[in-house]
Amino acid sequence: MSCVISSLIKNALKSKVVVLQVRFYPRWSHRRPLKVYTPEEYEEMEKKPQGGNDESSIFDKYGGLRTSWNRAKNEKDTNKSVDYQIKPKKEKKPLIATKQKSEVKSSVDMLETVIDNEGNFIYTKMKNNDQRVSSILVEVKSKKEKQKKDLILLEGKRLIKDALQSGCSLKYILFSRKDEIEYLRPYLPKVGAQLYKMPYREMQIWSDLTTNPGVMGLFKIPPVENFEPPNPLPITVICDNIREPGNLGTVLRICAAVGCARVILTKGCVHLWDTKVLRSAVGAHFKLRIEQKKWDEIGDGVHPESHFFIADNRVVNDSEDNGEDLGELLGKIPILPYFGVDFRTCKHLVVVVGGETLGVSKNAYELALRSKGARLNIPLSNDVDSLNVGAALGIVTFEIKKQLLQINK
Incomplete structure (x- = not known):
């Protein structure tokens, strides 16, 4: 008998729980999670036209008005006719990720x-x-x-x-x-x-x-453009169109390890303080003098007795855009193996390196021609077309450093 009573009580409790769940279901069934937008995403969203033919209703098309079917609060007589009211639709604003101010300040x-x-x-x-x-x-x-x-x-x-x-x-x-x-x-x-x-x-x-x-x-x-490294070598490295963050960070790390006097970034380079550039440079940002300039400003800013060298293995063919003009320009610039140049006779050296995709720009070749510069070639084997920009710069700059240190011996 007791078992029958206990089972009846359990069933009654279960049915009561179900009834409560059904009762409170309408309170939260209409709720939907809202997306949190960043400030940049919210501005792009505002520029787009709002609404559409599929999603908009007849009320949205005519001023966004909706009808309220509630009786006025001052109406006590329920036999009177209902005074319907039209109220404007209140649009919900999306959540935007903004900087929050803490209420507690210690x-x-x-x-x-x-x-x-x-x-x-x-x-x-x-x-x-x-x-x-x-x-x-x-x-x-x-x-x-x-x-x-x-x-x-x-x-x-x-x-x-x-x-x-x-x-x-x-x-x-x-x-x-x-x-x-x-x-x-x-x-x-x-x-x-x-x-x-x-x-x-x-x-x-x-x-x-x-x-x-x-x-x-x-x-x-x-302000890294004002930084003066201790006992630098007379070497300036110009980064031309290096758009890969990892490559630019590697270049900065090599320049710091060699002891270059400064590094110049052209307009096409990736942002200097990009997160990936900071990680791959491993602190080189704080050990170099780094400047950002345009090509028309670089010629006036370098040492007047500088020797220009372009680390480039580019092969010019007729199918290239402006191939004739660029081919004539490159024909006037001598190409030398990097180990066959006597860098000890140079008072100051400028080495130009370019990105792997676009290479060195035409402005760099024109500046090298005006300065009586040369192209440096790194001989490669096994049908390898080119090297990573960081590897090429490391080979050239450490050869320069080796020769310059021999002067003091």
Whole structure:
């Protein structure tokens, strides 16, 4: 008898739960998730014509008006006729990813103290989905904010260390483990920046790397065009139409390893502070003098006694656009093997390298012709057409460095 009663009670409870679920179903059945748009996506969406023949209704076509079938609140007599009202349709605005301002501001953030007098780190601890994370990182993630604020995001203690040693202005340090921040202790300023400790999973969401190193730094873009490297060699490298971020980063790394005096980027090159360029350069940005110029400005800015050399294996044929003009131009520029040139007689050298797709532009050949320059050839075997721009530059510049160092012996 007790078993029968218990089974009846269970069935009654189940039916009650079902009834409750059906009862509250209309409360959430109409809800749909909204997409969050970035500021750039929202601007593109506003430019497109709104609505369409398939999705718009008769009310949308005539001013977006909808009828409200509710009685007026002041109507107490239900026998009277219903006073129908027409109210404008309220459109729901899409969610836009914007920089959120935190309502809670600690005194530590206002003071911007990194290390106190006792040697302790002063930092703010944040939890998951903290609004301050978006308020900090949206400045560097958004293209418009990045150009407005002139900020760069560096990931990993090695890159952050190089930036601090070169005197870059630090704004924020985000870290998940204290070991990472302890490594940077000798290089961190005592004031003028803010430290935030955040969960590793939250940091991984904002990271551009597959495996986040656990520490991120936001810096002001330094004026690298005014940087003077110590004891540089009289070598200037011109990057012409290098559009692959990895290649440009490799070129900068080679120039820093050789000890070049400066690097010039033409208009067609990829952005200097691109995330991939920063990773592949491995800190070379903070050890070189890097300038961005147009071709009509380069000729007046180089050393007057410079010798121009173009690292190019280009073969000109008749099917090329403007092949005759370019062919005549190249015929006037001598081509020499890189190991057959005596670089010791040159007071200053200018080496021009181009991208693998477009190669060196016609402006570079014209400048080399006016400066009595030459084309450098790297002999290749096994029917290999060309080398990577970084490999070609490394071969040429280290040969130049070897010869220049022999002068001092």
